[in-house]
Amino acid sequence: MKTSHLLLTLTAAVASLQMATAGDVVGKITLKGTPKPESPLPLDPGCGALHKGQTPTTTFYVVGPNKELADVFIYVTKGLEGKKFDAPATSAVLDQVGCLYHPYVLGAQTGQTIEVKTSDPVLHNVHPTPTVAGNKESNKAQLPKSPALKFTWDNPEVFLRFKCDVHPWMFAYVGLVNNPYFSVSGKDGSFKIAGLPDGNYTIEAYHRKAGKATQNIVVKGGNVTANFELAVPAN
C-alpha cells in the first residue's frame, strides 16, 4: 500500500514536472489604421445563386469592432533550430462553400495532409501555386460530391496559395511550417500557440496585407502573453 502510494506520488511529480516545461503563447492582434473597404466579389450566376442575393465581399481585412484583426498567421521563427517534429496524423482541412474557401487562412505543418473538400453543387478546380523550390504545383478538377483532394508539401512556405481558376475570386492561403507551434487569429483577434517548450523564441505575426511584426518571448514554466499591433500600409 505504501509502495503504491509512493509510486503514485512519484508519477504525479514527474507529470507535473513535464507540464511545467512548456507553456501556451496567447495574445491578441489588433489593426492600426483604416483599410480600404472590401469590394463585392464578381460571382457568376451559378455561384451567385448559392448566396441568395447577398453578394459576399473580399476578405483582405477582417476587423472586429475594437480593431481586432483576424486571419493573422502567428508562428515561431527562431528557437526551434535543429529540432524535428513529426507531422500530425490528422489532416488540415479546407472546404469550398458557396464558391469560397473556408477558412481563408489555414495553418499546417510540412508533411501534414491538407484535405480540400467541396460542399458546393458546382465544379471547381483546386490549384495550389507554391513558390518555394521543391514544393510542387498541381491542378486538379473537383466535381460536386467528389472525394476530398489531398496534398502534402515538405518545405515551409508562408503563404502557400490555393486558387480556383474556374472562379477567379476564390483563394485560400496556408501558412506551412515545419513545427506544430503556430496559430491563426480568430475574428476576435485572439490566438493561442499551445504547448511551446520552455526556451527563448522569436514569434512572428504575419498578415497578408498588414505585413509582419515579431516579438522575442521567453517561455518558462507557464503561459506567455504576446499582443501584436499591425498597421494598414500607408498609401
Next chain:
Amino acid sequence: MSAVNQSQKLHVFAIFSAIATLCLIALGGLVTSHQAGMSVPDWPTTYGYNMFFFPVSQWVGGIFYEHTHRLLAAFIGLITSILAGWLWVRGNTGKARWVGLVTIFILILALGHRGSGHATGGAAAIPFHFKILAVVMPVLLVFAMVQSIRSRGALHWLGMTACFAVILQGLLGGFRVALYQDEIGIFHATLAQLFLLLLSLIALMTSRWWSLEKFYAPAPERGHLLASGVICGLILLQLILGASMRHQHAGLAVPDFPLAYGKVWPATDTASVVEYNEQRVDSRDFNAITANQIYLHMAHRAGAVIIWLSVLALTGFAARKAGVKSHFFKLALVWSLLLTLQAIMGAWTVLSNKAADIATLHVVLGAFSFVFGGIITVSGFRCLGLFERVLNSAVSDSRESRTHLVAEPTLAGKI
C-alpha cells in the same frame, strides 16, 4: 471552275482564316484577362472528356473562356491545314504534291485523342505522341521557313509554314497548361501574332491585286518602307513585352497613369515593392509584383511613345515626299490613327484597373496594328519593285517623270 474563280475562292478563304485567327487572339486575350488559363486542368482532354464532347452545361466561369478558346483553336488548325493543302496542290505536281498532302493528313490524325477520364494536369497526363510532336514540329517549322525563304516566298511553302506553326501553337498552349509553365504562355502569345501576320500575307499574296502585279503610284520611298519595317519590328517587341507582362499574371505592375506610383519614375527598392503588394486589394488577387515587372511595364510605356512618334514621323515624311493624295500616305495615316487608338487603349487599360474587356481590346488592336504595318510594308516593297521594273523597261523608250506614271487598272498578266 475557271482558274480565276479558284483563285478568288482561295483568296476569300485566306481572308476568312486571318479574320478567324484574329478572333482566336481575342478569345485568347479574354482567357488571360479573366485569369482562366488554368481553369481546365488537363490537356488535350477537357475534364477527362474528348474536348469536342465536353457538356455545354459545364462551360461555366473560367472554363467558358478556356474551353471555347481550345475549340476555336482546333477550328483554326483545321482551316489552316485546308489552306496549306490548297496552296500545296496549286504549287506542286506529281510526287511532291502527294508528299505534302500526306504530311498534312498524318499531322491532323496525330492530333487526335480520346477522353482519358482524368482531369489532372502534369507532364504524365500528356499523351506520349504529343510529346513526340512537341519535338518534331519546331524542326518542321524551321524547315518550312527555310524553304519559304529559299523559294522567295512561294505560296505553297508559306502555307506549309502556317500549317506547322498552328500545330506548334496548339502544342505550346497545351504544354503551358499541363506543365504549369507561365513562361510558355509568352511564346504562345508571340507566335500567335506572327501566325496572324503570316496568314494575312498569304491573303495579300492570293489577291487579284497581287497576282495581276498591280501597284500604286507614286511608289513609296525605299527609306520609308525600311522605316515601316523597323516600326513593325518595334511593334512586335512591344507585343512581346506586353505578353511578358500579361503572362506573369501579376496584374498591373503600375496602377496609375500617366504617372507611376505618383512619380515620373517609380521607386523600385525592396521596401517600396513590399508596400505596393500590401496595398493591392483586388478580388483577382494577382501574383505579387516585382521590381522587374515594374521595369517591364515602364519599358512598355516607353515603347508605346517611341512607336507612336515613329509612325507619326513616317506619315509626315510620306506627306512631304509622296504627297497627301498618295496611297502610301493614306495607309500611313490610317496606321497612325490605329496606333493612336492603341495608345489610348493602353492608358485606358491602366485607368480601368485592367478591366478584362479593355485589356483584351488592347491586345486585339495591337495585333491588328502589327498586321496592318506588315501589309503596308510588304505591299509597299512590292509596288516599289514593280515600279522600278517598269521604270527600267521604259528607260529605252520615251522618258516620263516618275510621278506621272500611273498603274493601269485593267492590266492583266505580267507588266
